[in-house]
Amino acid sequence: MAMIGENVKNFLRTVPQTNPFGEKITVVAAVKTQSPEAINEAIAAGITHIGDNHVQEFRDKYGEICGNPQRHFIGHLQTNKIKYLVGRCDLYQSVDRLPLAQELSKRSAAAGVVSNILLQINAGNEQTKGGFSFGEAEQMYSEIKKLPALNTVGLMAMLPQSDDGALLHGLAAQMRELYDRLAAQDGNFKYLSMGMSGDWQLCVECGSNMIRIGTALFGQRAAT
Numbered sequence: 001m002a003m004i005g006e007n008v009k010n011f012l013r014t015v016p017q018t019n020p021f022g023e024k025i026t027v028v029a030a031v032k033t034q035s036p037e038a039i040n041e042a043i044a045a046g047i048t049h050i051g052d053n054h055v056q057e058f059r060d061k062y063g064e065i066c067g068n069p070q071r072h073f074i075g076h077l078q079t080n081k082i083k084y085l086v087g088r089c090d091l092y093q094s095v096d097r098l099p100l101a102q103e104l105s106k107r108s109a110a111a112g113v114v115s116n117i118l119l120q121i122n123a124g125n126e127q128t129k130g131g132f133s134f135g136e137a138e139q140m141y142s143e144i145k146k147l148p149a150l151n152t153v154g155l156m157a158m159l160p161q162s163d164d165g166a167l168l169h170g171l172a173a174q175m176r177e178l179y180d181r182l183a184a185q186d187g188n189f190k191y192l193s194m195g196m197s198g199d200w201q202l203c204v205e206c207g208s209n210m211i212r213i214g215t216a217l218f219g220q221r222a223a224t
């Protein structure tokens with residue numbers, strides 16, 4: 001456990017203050033499968049944002065987390081589970097389809113809250129990943145913008161697993177271009193969430209300002 005505190009401090013020292021666009025970089029700890037003790041260790045060492053992938057884990061651990069970090073949801077979200085998150089999640093990073101956005105807006109309105117969201121983009125056009133394609137992203141942004149109880153504050157993407165640096169740079173740069181186009185018309189845009197333990201440096205170089213880090217903070221996860 002002491003390892004986690006050290007990993008976190010070392011990692012936070014490694015991350016530059018700003019990306020090449022001069023934007024502050026926010027580190028979100030990806031806490032799937034981690035115990036509340038491990039997460040609290042990371043928070044004590046400087047983590048201020050945590051992201052869960054599974055609603056069950058989000059709920060089970062919710063009351064056990066100390067230090068009042070920002071709570072993000074970063075995994076695939078089924079519409080029938082939204083009710084467990086509404087009012088407790090500071091940022092829904094993985095809004096990857098219109099019906100999910102519609103239901104989240106409906107549930108948020110009923111609870112009297114406005115939910116902050118990112119639109120997930122399937123940058124590598126991978127069948128195994130959710131998200132809007134580059135081609136449909138702007139149209140979907142416009143549709144989702146009409147929903148009353150959502151506040152769209154940026155974009156999220158997971159790049160493909162690949163050793164092809166040129167390919168990854170190209171996709172990350174395409175993400176930044178899309179982000180800039182939308183941010184130019186929407187003053188609420190502030191987050192481009194892109195980058196994990198293996199690719200965050202490349203993503204930050206290309207203009208990401210939010211990175212989601214699991215393995216580099218907590219070590220290798222047990223297979224699930």
Ligand SMILES: *Cc1c(COP(=O)(O)O)cnc(C)c1O
Pocket residue numbers: 030032053074075158195196197198212213214215216
């Ligand atoms: C697990 C996960 C991460 C972090 O992955 P690591 O490679 O362990 O850093 C980031 N984003 C999402 C959506 C994840 O599920």
